[in-house]
Amino acid sequence: xxxxxxxxxxxxxxxxxxxxxxxxxxxxxxxxxxxxxxxxxxxxxxxxxxxxxxxxxxxxxxxxxxxxxxxxxxxxxxxxxxxxxxxxxxxxxxxxxxxxxxxxxxxxxxxxxxxxxxxxxxxxxxxxxxxxxxxxx
Ligand code: DQA
Numbered sequence: 474x475x476x477x478x479x480x481x482x483x484x485x486x487x488x489x490x491x492x493x494x495x496x497x498x499x500x501x502x503x504x505x506x507x508x509x510x511x512x513x514x515x516x517x518x519x520x521x522x523x524x525x526x527x528x529x530x531x532x533x534x535x536x537x538x539x540x541x542x543x544x545x546x547x548x549x550x551x552x553x554x555x556x557x558x559x560x561x562x563x564x565x566x567x568x569x570x571x572x573x574x575x576x577x578x579x580x581x582x583x584x585x586x587x588x589x590x591x592x593x594x595x596x597x598x599x600x601x602x603x604x605x606x607x608x609x610x
Contacts, residue, residue, distance in 0.1 A: 475538045476609065478504070478569075478602060479530055480520040481546035487571075487599075494572050496598055503599045511606060524548055528558045535562025540609040542602055544569045549584050556585035565591040567605040571598055 480500065483490060488499035504518050519530050527545065534541065535558070543566050545555050559566050566589065573596030574581040587593055594605040 474540070474610070475515045475517075475534075476540045476542065476606065477517040477519060477530075477534050477538055478542045478544075479527060480518070480544050481527055481548045482522040484544060484546050485520050485522065496571070498599060500599075503602070507603060507606070510603070524552055524554060528554055531555070531558040531562060531566075535559075535564045538564045540564060540606075541566045542569050542605045542609070543567070543586060543590075544571070544602075545586055549574075549586050550580055552585050556589060559586060559589040565609070567591055567609055568593040568595075569601050569605045570595040571601055572596060 484500060487495055488497055500520070508516050521527050521530070527548065531541065541564055543559075545552060548555055549568070549570070566586070568584065568586040568590040575595070592605070592608055594601045594608065597604055
């Protein structure tokens, strides 16, 4: 099975970014553990701070991969373009968030990903990715 995690803006700073909200682990460290745990899977990781690069990656993998775990970060709440990209592809997408976006500012309650996602995993820290992966499997 071919699965990719796609992370949006500022998630390259995990570990040092607002650790009280997002924890102290880097995503690279977490991804290494996740790969070891699910070693039979083909698991890829892509991160960008640029909206168009995220859309390009979604289009690139969206007809051949078996699943996308997408944390579009701040673009979740603003990007019609990423929402449309998810609508356009055939690969199922699970929306993932580290923090519980519904317990935070109201502007984080809106998602352009959710209407076209297969499911959503929100608020379990980095473990949200593993839970989403298990759901996908
Ligand atoms: C986030 C939540 C978003 O509101 C925020 O902009 C992020 C991270 C999360 O994983 O909790 O950058 O997607």
